[in-house]
Amino acid sequence: MAYAYLFKYIIIGDTGVGKSCLLLQFTDKRFQPVHDLTIGVEFGARMITIDGKQIKLQIWDTAGQESFRSITRSYYRGAAGALLVYDITRRDTFNHLTTWLEDARQHSNSNMVIMLIGNKSDLESRREVKKEEGEAFAREHGLIFMETSAKTASNVEEAFINTAKEIYEKIQEGVFDINNEANGIKIGPQHPTTNSTLSGSQGGQHAGGGCC
Amino acid sequence: MSAHDQNSSVVKKFQQKYWRTKQTLIKVSGRKEDEHVVASDAELDGKLEVFHSIQRTCMELLKVTEQYQRRICNFSQEENELGVFLRAQGSRDKTRAGKIMQATGKALCFSSQQRLSLRNPLCRLYQEVETFRYRAISDTWLTVNHMEQSRTEYRGALLWMKDVSQELDPDTHKQMEKFRKVQAQVRSTKTSFDKLKNDVCQKVDLLGASRCNLLSHVLTTPATPIWMLPRNRAELRCFSLLLCRQTRPGRG
DSSP states (O other): OOOSEEEEEEEEOSTTSSHHHHHHHHHHSOOOSSOOOOOSEEEEEEEEEETTEEEEEEEEEEOOSGGGHHHHHHHHTTOSEEEEEEETTOHHHHHTHHHHHHHHHHHSOTTOEEEEEEEOTTOGGGOOSOHHHHHHHHHHHTOEEEEOBTTTTBTHHHHHHHHHHHHHHHHHHTOSOTTOGGGSEEEOSSOHHHHHHHHHHHHHHHHHHHHO | OHHHHHHHHHHHHHHHHHHHHHHHHHHHTTOOOOHHHHHTTHHHHHHHHHHHHHHHHHHHHHHHHHHHHHHHHHHHHHHHHHHHHHHHHHHHOOSHHHHHHHHHHHHHHHHHHHHHTTHHHHHHHHHHHHHHIIIIIHHHHHHHHHHHHHHHHHHHHHHHHHHHHTTOOTTOHHHHHHHHHHHHHHHHHHHHHHHHHHHHHHHHHHHHHHHHHHHHHHHHTTHHHHHHHHHHHHHHHHHHHHHHHHTOTTTO
């Protein structure tokens, strides 16, 4: 399908925090209580509209199990946005956030927009991590924060779309070089004006960067 | 079409073998393995250590029991010979010293008999541990071997997946096809490895518990003669000593 931009997202976090369920809720608008273990990575895609422009989100839902850690690291490369997910009913998944964040920062480009997500907000009675703690962590590390529920779909759309908005703003500000695919952004085929001007003005720059 | 299918399945088999061999080489040559993969098997490796310790200590216990048994036999024989000798010498000596010698000889003969009675429970212990080793340990060992084979398959598949993940684009059909193939391989090897991993953990737990059970059962039964023996011997010594004192020269 035609799109103006394509953003690559990755979803990361401990096993069982609901990464695949978030993706399923966002792409298919349904919830599956029992989900098969993700092997390596699964993919999802959806079109959204920001500022009147069609944007395709290409989402990489990575495996959370430790044995896949080295494999999932190769998926970080070229991602424009990351959803870092923990489970509000399991304190250990929150405690592991720093490791995940270090991993993400180390293996991706520095401009990647990271959204911190406390999932399973419907399970209020079993909550182990306060919302304020999530907010504090996000503030400390410069992330956007949201609590979601893949089950009730609360905030799921917002989480994905707000991240896209943030990336879009960064493009407008010129932080992202959209011609460099390592940034996780592709320009769609039906973007004749931008495409031609950009490839005209920045193509040479890009090639120059490539050779050194 | 079918020739093509056949061809691709041959290629797949070949690739599987390649990655399995690669993993085997990494393991055999002792090269550093993926730390995360190793860490995710920490529990299993802990259980394997317990298993190897059970294996080793059972073997040692068998050896020690065997030696103990042999030494008891030798000792008992010597003791008996000394007893017989003292009794023979005592019967020739008509003084009180002869009587003492005879009494001591008798006590020694008796004690040597008592000592021999330790052999039975020791033999039973030996047999029980031997059976345990032969049945339970070797059974677990088989499962451990299966698990190790399956672990090599799984880790080989992970290497393969890591390799195809380097350049992955979900919008490229060909790459995705390849990735799905590897993913299916990882999934199937993971399923069988996880099952065997679980089997090993459970079997090792069971093995440890049943060994405790075996030892506490076997060791409480023969404990009686072991503890009886010194007391009897002590009594016998006391008796001999008493006789000695009574017949000390200058007194009588």
